[in-house]
Amino acid sequence: MAVEWVVAAGIFVGASAVLWGVSAWMTRRIEAAVPINGRFVEVDGERFHYVDEGKGPPLVMIHGLMGSSRNLTYALSAQLREQFRVITLDRPGSGYSTRGKESGADLPSQARQIATVIRTLDLGQPLVLGHSLGGAISLALALDHPHAVSGLILVAPLTHPQRMLPLVFLSLAVRPGWLRRWVSRTLTVPLGMLTSASVVKGVFAPDPAPADFATRGGGMLGMRPDNFYAASTEISLVNDYLPDMVKRYGQLRLPIGLIYGSQDRVLDFRRHGQALADKVPGLKLQLVEGRGHMLPITATERVAGVVEQIAKRARPIPTATILHPPFALASK
Numbered sequence: 001m002a003v004e005w006v007v008a009a010g011i012f013v014g015a016s017a018v019l020w021g022v023s024a025w026m027t028r029r030i031e032a033a034v035p036i037n038g039r040f041v042e043v044d045g046e047r048f049h050y051v052d053e054g055k056g057p058p059l060v061m062i063h064g065l066m067g068s069s070r071n072l073t074y075a076l077s078a079q080l081r082e083q084f085r086v087i088t089l090d091r092p093g094s095g096y097s098t099r100g101k102e103s104g105a106d107l108p109s110q111a112r113q114i115a116t117v118i119r120t121l122d123l124g125q126p127l128v129l130g131h132s133l134g135g136a137i138s139l140a141l142a143l144d145h146p147h148a149v150s151g152l153i154l155v156a157p158l159t160h161p162q163r164m165l166p167l168v169f170l171s172l173a174v175r176p177g178w179l180r181r182w183v184s185r186t187l188t189v190p191l192g193m194l195t196s197a198s199v200v201k202g203v204f205a206p207d208p209a210p211a212d213f214a215t216r217g218g219g220m221l222g223m224r225p226d227n228f229y230a231a232s233t234e235i236s237l238v239n240d241y242l243p244d245m246v247k248r249y250g251q252l253r254l255p256i257g258l259i260y261g262s263q264d265r266v267l268d269f270r271r272h273g274q275a276l277a278d279k280v281p282g283l284k285l286q287l288v289e290g291r292g293h294m295l296p297i298t299a300t301e302r303v304a305g306v307v308e309q310i311a312k313r314a315r316p317i318p319t320a321t322i323l324h325p326p327f328a329l330a331s332k
Contacts, residue, residue, distance in 0.1 A: 016182070020186055022189070022190060023189040023225055026189045027189060030189075034070070034218055034220050036049065037051060037070075038050050038051035038052070038088075038096075041117060043113055043116045043117050044116060046099060046100060046103055048090065049069065049089075050069065050087055051069050051073050051088045052085070053081040053085070054084055054086050055081075055085055056085050057084055057127065057311060058084065058087060058123040058124065059129060060088075060127070060128045061128075061131075061134075062131070062137055062138055063091060063134050064134050064135075065133040065172075066172070066222035067131075067134075068094055068222070069088040069089060069090045069218070070095070070216065071217055071296060071297070072129075074216055074296070074297055076296040076297070076303060076304065079300050080304055084127070087126070089114065089117065091110060091114075091134070092105070093105065093230025093234070094231070095218065099230050105233040105234040106237045106238075106241055107137055107140040107237075107242070111137055111140035111141040118149075125148065126150065127152075127153065127307065127310060128142070128152055128153070129153040130152070130153070130155065131155040131156060131296055132155075132156055133158050133234070133235075135154040135155065136158040136159065136242065138152050138154060139154070139157070139245060139249075143245060143252070150255075151255040151256065151314035152254065152256045152257070152310070153256075153257045153307050154259070155303055155306075156259070156260050156293050157258070157267075158238065159249075160246055161238075161239045161242045162267075162271070167202065169266075171195075172235050173236075175236060180229055181229060183228075184232070188228040189223050192223030196214065196220070202265065203292075203294060204293070204297075205265050205293075206263050206292055207291060207292045246279070249280050250279050252280050253281075254314070255314050256280060257306035257310045258273060258276060258277060258283055258284070259285075260273040260287055260288070261288050261291030261292045261293060261295055263291060263292050264293045265293065286306065
């Protein structure tokens with residue numbers, strides 16, 4: 001019996017080593033096909049990759065789960081860079097941004113890091129656009145760091161706790177951490193190559209996915225081991241923080257635009273869109289009939305229109321007020 005266990009362990013270790021090597025080789029191929037296309041800024045020991053385009057009032061854009069900045073630069077930034085300075089981020093652990101063992105993957109931690117990026121890049125009080133999970137992070141940013149944002153544009157955002165992961169993201173439900181690490185290093189890339197077409201189809205449904213989404217849209221980057229591990233970790237934590245955020249939505253007073261596809265099959269517009277609108281005074285949900293989850297690509301003009309609407313309403317707080325809040329000025 002002991003011999004059988006030794007043989008089984010040897011087979012497991014050998015197979016893992018082979019899969020690890022194949023994954024590393026395929027990762028290099030992916031990075032050659034979808035190379036770095038922006039700049040880096042260091043924040044709290046992590047390197048943030050971002051794309052900086054255009055001139056005008058600053059607009060920070062934050063992508064969703066297993067995505068990258070290319071999801072938003074694919075089409076949306078081209079619609080906006082004539083009017084705005086568009087800074088599109090790779091979130092920590094996504095795209096080409098790093099996430100070390102000491103960096104939190106939860107919503108407040110990511111919001112805090114993005115607030116630091118905004119301050120480091122001297123963006124003042126920008127508009128912030130968040131798509132999907134990026135919408136939840138944008139809400140956390142507005143709630144926890146109100147002086148870091150002048151207005152929100154939420155595109156198909158995650159806003160409330162959800163017991164079950166969307167079907168297309170079920171592969172991310174890997175616990176505990178050691179198993180998540182093993183899966184990411186051995187199985188993620190090979191299985192991703194086999195299932196990527198169906199996953200992309202599910203994320204875009206009922207809209208057709210662009211033929212070049214894997215490369216120009218950055219879809220392939222999400223299959224890399226570090227990106228899978230980061231996404232699996234952060235999605236395991238969202239329900240720990242969303243309940244408290246839901247209780248605070250009514251405190252939001254900044255201009256907010258909220259847009260959803262009526263046929264979104266990833267996040268239901270009633271559970272996440274209308275439910276948010278019901279809690280924020282004056283907020284109205286805009287629906288794009290017949291569209292799915294990937295509105296930054298499939299309904300670019302509509303999303304750009306919401307950005308323009310919020311830009312007209314946003315009034316950044318003067319820098320002096322941010323540095324010296326009214327109570328501090330009054331005490332001098």
